[in-house]
Amino acid sequence: MxxxxxxxxxxxxxxxxxxxxxxxxxxxxxxxxxxxxxxxxxxxxxxxxxxxxxxxxxxxxxxxxxxxxxxxxxxxxxxxxxxxxxxxxxxxxxxxxxxxxxxxxxxxxxxxxxxxxxxxxxxxxxxxxxxxxxxxxxxxxxxxxxxxxxxxxxxxxxxxxxxxxxxxxxxxxxxxxxxxxxxxxxxxxxxxxxxxxxxxxxxxxxxxxxxxxxxxxxxxxxxxxxxxxxxxxxxxxxxxxxxxxxxxxxxxxxxxxxxENAKLFGRLSQLGTNILVDVGHNTLAAKSIYETLKENKYILVYNSYKDKNYSEIIHILKPIIYHVEIIDVKDDRIEERNKLVQAIENLNITHKKFEGIETHENYLVFGSFSVVETFLKEYRE
CATH class of the missing domain: 3.40.1190.10 (Mur-like, catalytic domain)
Known part of the structure; x- marks a missing residue:
């Protein structure tokens, strides 16, 4: 239907x-x-x-x-x-x-x-x-x-x-x-x-x-x-x-x-004790998140659409991230992996493929609705 x-x-x-x-x-x-x-x-x-x-x-x-x-x-x-x-x-x-x-x-x-x-x-x-x-x-x-x-x-x-x-x-x-x-x-x-x-x-x-x-x-x-x-x-x-x-x-x-309970899910939402997810996908969202989380550090689970200024976004978040874990997202608009990797390396940030959550680490899942959707589907399995 x-x-x-x-x-x-x-x-x-x-x-x-x-x-x-x-x-x-x-x-x-x-x-x-x-x-x-x-x-x-x-x-x-x-x-x-x-x-x-x-x-x-x-x-x-x-x-x-x-x-x-x-x-x-x-x-x-x-x-x-x-x-x-x-x-x-x-x-x-x-x-x-x-x-x-x-x-x-x-x-x-x-x-x-x-x-x-x-x-x-x-x-x-x-x-x-x-x-x-x-x-x-x-x-x-x-x-x-x-x-x-x-x-x-x-x-x-x-x-x-x-x-x-x-x-x-x-x-x-x-x-x-x-x-x-x-x-x-x-x-x-x-x-x-x-x-x-x-x-x-x-x-x-x-x-x-x-x-x-x-x-x-x-x-x-x-x-x-x-x-x-x-x-x-x-x-x-x-x-x-x-x-x-x-x-x-x-x-x-x-x-x-x-x-009471009016907050919309997906906006700096807490999953369990060690995971934050946010559907933000631009520099303004990144600045807001940095200001909110700047007292702590996280593993950034990330990917980006081609038309986003992902280099600047990661640069903004750099002070609060240990390293980047790139999550595979099936979407024609997602940037080619080699270009995203190059941008991350240009900022002297280490990276690897996202393969799962470690209970002793803190994670920030960010990049777009598609990134959060993909993560939630894997996380809930």
């Missing part, structure tokens, strides 16, 4: 037809009921920010959907509804109904991400709120076709340059052009993002605020307690603060208990 349908679509594309999703959505939107959408754009932190917000809203009694991507082990992870991932039966029923709104040709031409975005919205029609996470883009992203009540902007940095450009200003412009009515900015690693935000706010006559302007002393007390209860590193605490700023804009009161 759904999985067979999706298996026939490539997960990634060299070129994207940005007009396709708006064109197809325009033809079927009269048949869809669109709930209140909070749109998430940015480079890092979208998943955890979205899950913090969605979990809190659900805990407060609202019906909530959270659409996130990519998944680690199962597609169902992408479509979270009222506290859990949607099951296969519900997904297949929604898939059948959605296909009835589309011609076979339209269903075929939609990309993997475009179709699954429509599927999520189809499933979320009765929700009070939907937290909708953009893929790699902003104004041209499949998630940007829907009206929304608020945009949350996580830290913007270099990533997916082939699609977004190689300058922070152009990347920020593409992402921030997704703002429809009002937006909240997280702390930004580049001042150019703030400059772009001010320009777009003026051009589009929208309100774009920095999140710390929305939080008061009482919020700070609650945030500290939530972070302690959930053992959040600094960068996840930043994502928590952005989600709470969203609640403030929505006029919704909250308490510490509304964020």
């Amino acid at each position: 759904l999985q067979t349908f999706l298996d026939n679509k490539p997960l990634y594309y060299d070129k994207i037809d940005y007009a396709r999703m708006p064109r197809i959505y325009e033809r079927i939107k009269s048949a869809l009921k669109i709930p209140k959408i909070i749109h998430l754009v940015g480079t890092n932190g979208k998943g955890t920010t979205g899950r913090f917000l969605a979990s809190a809203l659900y805990s407060l009694g609202f019906s909530v959907g959270h659409y996130t991507s990519p998944h680690i082990l199962e597609f169902n992870e992408r479509i979270w509804l009222d506290g859990k991932s949607v099951n296969d039966t519900v997904l297949n029923e929604a898939h059948t109904k959605l296909l009835s709104l589309l011609t076979p040709q339209k269903a075929e031409t939609l990309s993997y991400f475009e179709y699954t975005t429509l599927l999520a919205i189809f499933l979320y029609q009765e929700c009070d709120y939907v937290v909708l996470e953009a893929g790699l883009g902003g104004e041209y992203d499949a998630t940007a076709v829907f009206e929304n009540i608020l945009t949350l902007v996580t830290p913007i940095d270099f990533d997916h340059e082939a699609f977004l450009g190689s300058e922070i200003e152009s990347i920020a412009t593409t992402k921030l052009n997704a703002v429809r009515t009002r937006a909240i900015l997280a702390n930004q690693p580049h001042e150019e993002v703030i400059t772009v935000a001010k320009r777009i706010a003026q051009q589009k006559d929208v309100l774009i605020e920095e999140y710390d302007s929305l939080l008061n002393e009482q919020d700070s007390i609650k945030i500290t307690k939530i972070a302690q209860n959930n053992n959040l590193p600094h960068y996840l605490k930043e994502n928590l603060m952005l989600s709470i700023a969203a609640l403030k804009i929505l006029g919704i009161d909250y308490d510490v208990e509304n964020f």
Whole structure:
């Protein structure tokens, strides 16, 4: 059913037809009921920010959907509804109904991400709120076709340059052009993002605020307690603060208990006593992890996509790693082993093939969703 349908679509594309999703959505939107959408754009932190917000809203009694991507082990992870991932039966029923709104040709031409975005919205029609996470883009992203009540902007940095450009200003412009009515900015690693935000706010006559302007002393007390209860590193605490700023804009009161167990798996998650896994895959993620873990050292279980700046990523992590163990990942986008090895050797770091976990060593598994997926499948066997 759904999985067979999706298996026939490539997960990634060299070129994207940005007009396709708006064109197809325009033809079927009269048949869809669109709930209140909070749109998430940015480079890092979208998943955890979205899950913090969605979990809190659900805990407060609202019906909530959270659409996130990519998944680690199962597609169902992408479509979270009222506290859990949607099951296969519900997904297949929604898939059948959605296909009835589309011609076979339209269903075929939609990309993997475009179709699954429509599927999520189809499933979320009765929700009070939907937290909708953009893929790699902003104004041209499949998630940007829907009206929304608020945009949350996580830290913007270099990533997916082939699609977004190689300058922070152009990347920020593409992402921030997704703002429809009002937006909240997280702390930004580049001042150019703030400059772009001010320009777009003026051009589009929208309100774009920095999140710390929305939080008061009482919020700070609650945030500290939530972070302690959930053992959040600094960068996840930043994502928590952005989600709470969203609640403030929505006029919704909250308490510490509304964020119990809200952390999204795969973001510096602990497995057993000696393994940390993180799905980060760019320099900004590496910097955040270094700042969090810099008092300790780990064996780095790693691999990288060809389009990532893996040399810089490993350079950032070098002070906290003993050596690198390269895990074999079956993915056409993975870098050739000899090129990755050369980059590691250029940094004077020893390396070997990953063959398993030693109980007396500490490990950091990092590099991408695919790296974590591959590791978890081996680790759980």
